[in-house]
Amino acid sequence: MEIEPTVFIVDDDPAARQSVSALTESMGLLAETFASAEKFLETYDPGRPGCLVTDYRMVGMSGLELQEALVSNKITLPVIVITAYADVPLAVDAMKRGAITLLEKPCHENELVSNIRRAVEMDARNRQEHAHVQQIQERLATLSKGELEVTRLLLAGKMNKNIARELDLGLRTIELRRHQIMKKMRVDSVAQLVKALLAVGDIDQVGDETD
Secondary structure, eight states: OOOOEEEEEEOOHHHHHHHHHHHHHHTTTTEEEEESSSHHHHOOOOOOOOEEESSOSSSSSSSHHHHHHHHTTOOOOOOOEEEESHHHHHOOOOOTTEEEEEESSSSSHHHHHHHHHHHHHHHHHHHHHHHHHHHHHHHTSSSSSSHHHHHHHHHTTTOHHHHHHHOOOOOHHHHHHHHHHHHHHTTTSSHHHHHHHHHOOOOOGGOOOOO
């Protein structure tokens, strides 16, 4: 069951939290508010999609420190930083830490709405890409040691006869392994196989199974 995206609002100013929450709900999105970054980190489940809107200056952990904590915990939730003290160094710092934008208080509603929509859409794309890569990794992990050897050589652009020669195996054995690779990876061609594995990166990190 698909989880609806939520806009998580972190601000120690109750009026500001209520204002952003009301705007978010007027967009047809769920909103959850937190009076501190610490409280948000205590309760947030990384499996929940959406985005984060956080103030820069807060009692306790600041918005930028919250960004650092997200990175440390491998949480990729898109972040919008808002502040009454905007300047160029702060904006650069926020962006370096992964914020998609920094808005100055009081925020123009249209600007905040457009950035929230952008952040939620970005999170949906990121999660979809992550799920796709994870699926490919799971399929790759089902390949035997021998099939992984053939896969690496296919990625290097080698033909079946060259692979057979390099591995000192019969051509029929290579053809059978190639067939199994295509079946397990659920692709119809070497081009599709290459495209899938490029999304994963280094297949040498995959733990080999016995043949």
